Amino acid sequence: MITVHHLNNSRSQRILWMLEELEQPYEIKRYERDSKTMLAPDSLRKVHPLGKSPVITDGDLTIAESGVIIDYLAHTYGDKASLPSPGTQQWIDYNYWLHYAEGSLMPFLLMRLIFEKVKTSPMPFFAKPIAKGIADKTGKQFIGPQIKNHLDFIEAHLGKNTWFLGDDISAADFQMSFPLEASVARGIVGPDRPNIRKYVKHYQERAAYQRALEKGGKYDFA
């Protein structure tokens, strides 16, 4: 039996969605973020030494890192015939999105979130405008242009493709869902990016996605 060690409002929601699409039985073990630090609780360390989510267990195997979990599920429980042969263009595209979501896109979204917190965290009144100035300058000169670059790239890709790998839903879509949902929810993706918004809305209406949402519990990004 697959166990998903599930942290609320986290990257593990996409694992539940994938398992629902695969119609694979699984159980959820729930973990709650610390209400002050928003970090995962230490109890997750019993599953994996880093104490992060998502992580799944399947029999004797413990699997961490979203991209690896999704790839593992695709190889173990997915339609093997649709998996690309190593070294082909399809294989490159498949692996590209699995790595890109967390390796290239998420770091800038996370940095944006941290600098938003810099602006709003408690501090003496005279420090506030300076904190805002620092956050705005970093956003304008570095983080903002990087996020724009990435969103332009994704918007163009989704203008030509229904799903990340073309006509059919695949592992790449589960992996890309988290950063795109977060971007829509935080207003980073606005009406000027209709392809991304349409894409997210399209999959959020799927029955499997809805079932995952119900089982995962309250989810701030959806």
Place this chain on the structure above:
Amino acid sequence: MITVHHLNNSRSQRILWMLEELEQPYEIKRYERDSKTMLAPDSLRKVHPLGKSPVITDGDLTIAESGVIIDYLAHTYGDKASLPSPGTQQWIDYNYWLHYAEGSLMPFLLMRLIFEKVKTSPMPFFAKPIAKGIADKTGKQFIGPQIKNHLDFIEAHLGKNTWFLGDDISAADFQMSFPLEASVARGIVGPDRPNIRKYVKHYQERAAYQRALEKGGKYDFA
């Protein structure tokens, strides 16, 4: 023929090292960072729309994302017999490090670098202590503990393994080399982490690594 689109002081250095270990012929196309912004030049967009490095071309194929490039080279030019079967523990370990380096470890190192820049960037004298306060607080409360968590994990792993996947050098080592070299070079990994330091020194002495360094040109992290 493989072409490595190589940006100075970047994650593409590890691709050169891997190609040298594979004894695979390749050519280097060089790109220089903008001396002011430290970003890659726009000319890289002709190779891949994001305009990032590393990216390689191999015949008709264009491959981006370090983890995908390294995995592609291992599957195409490496010892196929040593590649793990999908879904096995070895396969999970192999893929874990390929994803972990950029998906989990690098974002915190990048954030640390950005907050270091916050402290040292030009600003009015009265703003300096506030900028330092913000950077130090973020470092102490969030980034620092995250980096410590990751380095503890890696230090323990390298106390039990010569290479990331055990007794032999593998794709995982090329991928993990960039964040670890950067951490040693920036003093994030100190003498209290002897296993990481020994590991980095060990591979930096390899003939293939030295050849890659010579061909790649000046490299600030080594």
